[in-house]
Amino acid sequence: MSRGNAGNYLLAYDIRDPKRLARVHRYLCRHAVPVQYSVFVARLTGNALARIAGDIGARIDAREDDVRIYSLPAACETELLGPDPWPRGVTLATRDALPIASARHRPRRRRS
Numbered sequence: 742m743s744r745g746n747a748g749n750y751l752l753a754y755d756i757r758d759p760k761r762l763a764r765v766h767r768y769l770c771r772h773a774v775p776v777q778y779s780v781f782v783a784r785l786t787g788n789a790l791a792r793i794a795g796d797i798g799a800r801i802d803a804r805e806d807d808v809r810i811y812s813l814p815a816a817c818e819t820e821l822l823g824p825d826p827w828p829r830g831v832t833l834a835t836r837d838a839l840p841i842a843s844a845r846h847r848p849r850r851r852r853s
Contacts, residue, residue, distance in 0.1 A: 746786065746787070747784050747785060747786050747789075748784070748785065748786075748787075748790075748812055748813070748815075749782065749783075749784055749812070749813035749814070749815065749817060750773075750782065750783050750784075750785055750790065750810055750811065750812060750813060751780065751781070751782055751809075751810070751811040751813055752769060752773055752780070752781040752782070752783065752793075752808070752809070752810050752811075753779055753780045753781070753808070753809045753811075754769075754779050754797075754801075754806065754807065754808045754809070755779065755806065755807040755808075756779075756801060756806045756807075756808075757802075757805045757806060758802065758805070758806075761800060761801055761802065761806065764800045765797060765800050765801060765808070766778075766779075768796060768797065768800060769781045769797075772789075772793055773793075782813070790810070794810060
């Protein structure tokens with residue numbers, strides 16, 4: 742991706758130290774949308790992606806912690822199992838109304 746074009750990304754982490762975990766979580770809450778405690782989505786330019794990756798790299802211990810950044814397609818449909826993270830019918834979108842993800846919810850089946 743070129744530095745100026747924006748793309749969709751999934752950011753996930755497994756941080757071993759509680760202080761580092763809190764720092765990374767707070768940082769990502771300012772730059773991305775949390776979809777689970779350690780999983781975020783964001784629409785980022787190449788420059789913003791490089792800055793965020795560098796900032797996260799400065800907050801973790803690369804010998805112990807695992808951070809992953811995945812590029813997502815322009816329009817990404819997800820299927821949710823379990824409780825809804827957002828109200829029914831909500832689609833994550835960027836400021837310019839480009840969809841990041843739309844969710845199709847499948848409620849959990851209860852065992853009898």
